[in-house]
Amino acid sequence: MAEPVVVGVDGSPSSLEAVGAAAREAALRGTGLRLVHAFGWPSIRPPPGVPPWTPAAAGVRELVDGTLVKAEQRAREVTPHLEITREVTVGEPLMVLEIESRTACLVVVGSRGLGAFGSLLLGSTAVHLAAHGRCPVLVVRGGPNPTGPVLLAVDGSPAGEKAVEFAFAEAAMRNAGLLALHVWNTWSERAYEGPGDPLNVVVDIERLRAAEQQLLDETLSPWQTRYPQVAVERRLVRSRIRTALIDASHDAQLVVAGARGRGGFTGLLLGSVSQALLHHAHCPVAVVRGEE
Structure with missing residues (x-):
């Protein structure tokens, strides 16, 4: 069996949406689905004579089983014959998912939930996971257009x-x-428009536009040859990059972005564009890390 699709499960509605999306991804790849439920370390010491804390010893095994049963039922609704495995572990959920990502082809999480998994887009956890995961990370959010395109943020890096x-x-x-x-004029979030803008005064705009078009074409051409069945629309836009991508996500079924593009600080593992998409895109977002 190939590397599985891993999904973080906590029983929340958002988590169940993630399970459905993960099941579809696993079916598309012809691989299995791994349901992962992680418990944070307890804040109290067990009484004398009681073994170290485990889900069973804490009396929550029934709750865990119920959560995983619902998750598996949701996955079966999407793909009835999918191979599904379960993992219940004690540990900080983010670290657990990081470890799981080492042997997964994709990690899927919901945008909101009940516990630590559920804080994904309320804090820095999704950003951290997308930056440090060893495989692509898919955050399920928004209302995807099932007939829309896959939206790719191209930066040429x-x-x-x-x-x-x-x-x-x-x-x-x-x-x-x-x-x-591909959005250009991205070194500033201000959109440069009009003949009086400083950029228009000091730069040959048409030459710059041609260079950006060449970058877009050179980035895509090898992959269009490899995937001739994929209909590709190349769109060059002069705008604010985050605004343009978020607006385009209205009609997409998925947004794909690199973890860090050519416009960010090289010391950052996740760029501001990817962070903005994780928080504001109107459909699920996949963040894919490049080579180290």
Whole structure:
């Protein structure tokens, strides 16, 4: 069996949505689904003579089993014949998912939940997981358009090459089109427009536009040859990058972005664009780390 799709489970509605999405991803890849439920370490010491804390010893085994049964039922509703395994462990959920990502092809999480898994988009946990996971991370959020394209944020950087590969593969598996969006003038979040803008005064705009178009074409061409069945729309936009991508996500079924593009600080493992998408995109977001 190939590397499984791993999904974090906590019993919340958002978690069950993530299970459904993870089941679909596993079916598309022809691999198994791994349901992972993690308990945080207890804040109190067990009484004398009581063995170290475990789900069974704490009297919550029934609760855990019920949560996992519901999760598995949800997965079966999506893909009845999927191979499903369960993992219940004691540990900090983020660390557990990081470890699971080492032997997974994809980690899927919901945007909100009941426990530590549920704080994903309320704090820095999703950002940390997307930055440090050893495989692509899919955060299930928004209302995806099931007939829409896979939206790829193209920046032309070497670090973004893995995201391009992932987006083409996803589009092929989903029988969907691919919208490759490259936004320029991205070193500032101000949109430079009009003949009086400083950029227009000191730069040959048409030459810059041609260079950005060439970057977009060179990034996509090898992968279009590899995936000829994927219909690709190349879109070059002069705008604020975060605004343009979030707006385009309205009509997409999935957004794919690299963990860090050419516009970010090289010391950061997750760029501001990916963070903005994780918090504000209108459909699920896949963050794909590039080569170290």
